[in-house]
Amino acid sequence: MQKPFSQACENNKQPIVEILQHTFSxxxxxxxxxSGTGQHAVHFAEMLPQLSWQTSDLEENHPGINLWLDESSAKNLLRPLTLDFSKPWPLTLVDGIFTANTLHIVxxxxxxxxxxxxxxxxxxxGILCLYGPFxxxxxxxxxxxxxxxxxxxxIESSRGIRDIEKVIALANNEGLVLTKDFDMPANNQLLVFKRQ
Structure with missing residues (x-):
């Protein structure tokens, strides 16, 4: 199997990690x-060695993620969990959650x-960071x-770029408040929510 590659991940990984460095401090x-291809996970774990970085995705994407993880020497990078939004998540509590380019494809x-x-x-x-277009x-x-x-x-009529107002309302329902909205490359945002 060939290692998956996303040019968008390659382009945005450094601008994102520069924000995560202080947001997840x-x-x-x-x-x-x-975790998609696994590119973000490898870069972020290597740049943020103080964090335990848990990857996750649908099971079909695990082989590609693992190919990236196999090439990384980062000790803080964890093998992917199978995570499907429609099912219970297979983990306990975490300090931070990061997701990139997911909300518009579900x-x-x-x-x-x-x-x-x-x-x-x-x-x-805890802190939630959402990257993508809104x-x-x-x-x-x-x-x-x-x-x-x-x-x-x-591709799928239920997909689409989400209204930030609806995203904020869903976050508020879970006790999360938007604290930062960063303008990012390629007309994307990085939204930072903090649990109150």
Missing amino acids: GCKTILEVG SFPLVEAFFKGVGRHLNPH KYNHQFTSPSNAQFDLWLKN
């Missing part, structure tokens, strides 16, 4: 939800299920994001 255990009921999972598994005063007041932040949304809906 008080954390010890991080769950990455939807249905909205699964977005709701994701936040329920965060509510169950994030420590008191709409503000139902408006796309760029023409390319509007085109991307159409492309997503052509």
Whole structure:
């Protein structure tokens, strides 16, 4: 099997980790939800050696993630858990949760299920970081994001770029408050929520 590769991950991993360095500075255990190719996990674990970085994804993506993990010397990088938003999450409490480019590729009921999972598994005063594109007041932040949304809906009608207001409301339901909204490359955001 060939090691999976995402150019987008390669492009955004450094800008993301520069924010995670201070955002997760008080954390010890991080769950990455939807590790995808595994590129982010390897880079972040190597750059943040004080954190225990737990990868996770649907089982079909584990072989690719493991190929990346096999090549890393990071001792703080954990093999992927099987995590499906529609089922109970196979772990206890963590200090931080990070996910990139997941909320727009699952249905909205699964977005709701994701936040329920965060509510169950994030420590008191824990931190949630969400990376990806969002709409503000139902408006796309760029023409390319509007085109991307159409492309997503052509693949699966339940997919799509989410309204930040709905995301914030779901987070608030789990006791999480938005503390930072960073503008990121390629018309993406990095949203930081803290459990109160």
